[in-house]
Amino acid sequence: FFFQAEDGIRDVAVTGVQTCALPILYRDGKLEKLYLFPLELGGEDVPQNVVYVPLGIGETKARLDGTVAKMLDAGSVEKYSANPEYEGKSVVPRRIVIRAWHPDKQGSFNPTLEVW
Numbered sequence: 001f002f003f004q005a006e007d008g009i010r011d012v013a014v015t016g017v018q019t020c021a022l023p024i025l026y027r028d029g030k031l032e033k034l035y036l037f038p039l040e041l042g043g044e045d046v047p048q049n050v051v052y053v054p055l056g057i058g059e060t061k062a063r064l065d066g067t068v069a070k071m072l073d074a075g076s077v078e079k080y081s082a083n084p085e086y087e088g089k090s091v092v093p094r095r096i097v098i099r100a101w102h103p104d105k106q107g108s109f110n111p112t113l114e115v116w
Contacts, residue, residue, distance in 0.1 A: 022052045022091055031092070032058045036082040038065040041072065051084050051093050053115050061096070064111050068100045071109060078102045092116065 025031040031052040037043030071077040077100040084093035093115050101108035 026052055029055075031055070034058050034061055034096075036084065036096070037080065038062075038068075040065065041069060041080070051096070053092060057113065057115055061113055064098060064113065068098075068109060071100060076102060076105060076107070077109065078104075 022031065026033055032055050034051050034053050034057060035043050035045070036049050036051060039045065043049050068077060068080060079099075079101050081097075081099045083097050085095050085097060087094040095115055096113040097110075098113065099108060099110050
């Protein structure tokens with residue numbers, strides 16, 4: 001199974017103070033940690049695979065990941081990407097564009113998770 005994702009902060013205007021606030025907001029229960037490539041499918045708990053999102057978004061992402069897992073088990077997908085898109089100076093993604101596909105088969109799964 002292959003995964004590709006963007007890594008690092010995507011907005012060069014973001015300051016270190018904004019970036020440091022994410023774990024604090026997570027700790028205080030205002031944001032939740034979301035893995036772009038799900039741990040259940042082999043993703044790692046590393047900064048390049050983590051975004052912080054408002055509460056409840058993780059549940060929606062988990063449902064989408066469940067669909068991908070079923071497609072993986074059925075052999076209909078082999079590759080996966082989850083790319084967060086940012087707006088302005090926000091360090092919380094505006095949306096996450098997911099794509100699961102098989103290079104040798106037609107069709108793909110392409111949901112967009114709207115975060116805010």
